[in-house]
Amino acid sequence: MPSPCSTSDDPPSPIARALEVRASPFTCSTVHRQDARARAALGAWLDAIPVLERRSLSAPTRARLADSRRICGELARVLDGAEPGEGRASERTLHLAVARGRIHAISSMFACPAGTFVELLVTAPWNLLTGDDPADPRTMRGAGTALVAAAGEWSRRRGCGGTIALQAENARAVAFYERLGFRVIRPEDDPLSLVPKGDDGWSTSILRVARGRPGTEERRSPWLLLAPRPVPAVAVMTSVMTAAG
Numbered sequence: 001m002p003s004p005c006s007t008s009d010d011p012p013s014p015i016a017r018a019l020e021v022r023a024s025p026f027t028c029s030t031v032h033r034q035d036a037r038a039r040a041a042l043g044a045w046l047d048a049i050p051v052l053e054r055r056s057l058s059a060p061t062r063a064r065l066a067d068s069r070r071i072c073g074e075l076a077r078v079l080d081g082a083e084p085g086e087g088r089a090s091e092r093t094l095h096l097a098v099a100r101g102r103i104h105a106i107s108s109m110f111a112c113p114a115g116t117f118v119e120l121l122v123t124a125p126w127n128l129l130t131g132d133d134p135a136d137p138r139t140m141r142g143a144g145t146a147l148v149a150a151a152g153e154w155s156r157r158r159g160c161g162g163t164i165a166l167q168a169e170n171a172r173a174v175a176f177y178e179r180l181g182f183r184v185i186r187p188e189d190d191p192l193s194l195v196p197k198g199d200d201g202w203s204t205s206i207l208r209v210a211r212g213r214p215g216t217e218e219r220r221s222p223w224l225l226l227a228p229r230p231v232p233a234v235a236v237m238t239s240v241m242t243a244a245g
Contacts, residue, residue, distance in 0.1 A: 087196025105143035115163030
C-alpha cells in the first residue's frame with residue numbers, strides 16, 4: 001500500500017529546505033505532452049547552446065551545456081515518438097517551470113503506484129551559467145529544483161508520501177540529486193512500483209535493479225529515490241517474480 005500523505009507536522013524535505021532559501025519565483029504547471037510552447041522552448045534552447053558556447057565559459061559550465069544538449073534532444077525525440085522513453089506515451093505528462101513569462105525548465109513525468117517517476121528534466125541553458133561565466137540577464141537559478149518539488153507534491157496528492165524516482169544521467173546529475181536527498185534505489189524499495197511499464201514491459205535496466213543485479217549502465221547512470229516507503233518482503237518477492245516472468 002502507498003504510504004500516507006505528508007501532513008503539516010512532517011519535517012521539511014531536502015527539496016523544501018532548498019526552496020526555503022528564498023521564495024521560489026517559479027510557477028510549475030502540467031501541460032499537454034504536445035504543448036507547442038514547450039516544444040518551441042526545447043528548440044530555442046538547442047539553438048541557444050552553441051551561442052552560449054562562444055562565450056568565455058568555465059569548463060564545468062561547458063560540461064553542463066553538453067549534458068543539456070543531449071537531454072534537450074532526447075526529450076524532443078521522446079515527445080515526437082522517435083524514441084520510446086521509459087513508459088507508455090499515453091501516460092506521459094509534461095511539466096513546466098515558468099517565471100517572468102519565460103519557460104525555465106521542462107520535465108516529463110509518470111504517475112506510478114508508489115510515487116512520481118521523473119523521466120527527463122532539463123533547464124534552460126542560460127540557467128547553467130555560474131558566477132565564473134559572463135552574466136546573462138535571462139539566468140534564474142532553481143527551476144530544476146522547483147520541478148522536482150512539483151513532482152514530490154504530485155506524489156503527495158496521490159497518497160504516495162512525496163516519493164520520487166528517476167535515473168540520473170551522469171555523475172553531475174547524481175551530485176545534484178544527492179544534494180536534494182536522493183539515494184540509490186535498492187531491490188527492497190520495490191523498483192517496479194516506482195518506474196512506469198512501457199508497451200513491451202519494463203526496461204532491462206530497471207529489471208536488473210529489481211533483481212539486485214545492477215550492471216555497468218546502472219553504475220554509470222544510477223536509479224535514484226527520494227523519500228522511500230517501507231516495502232513488505234512479499235511485495236518485493238512479487239515484483240521480482242513478475243520481472244523474472
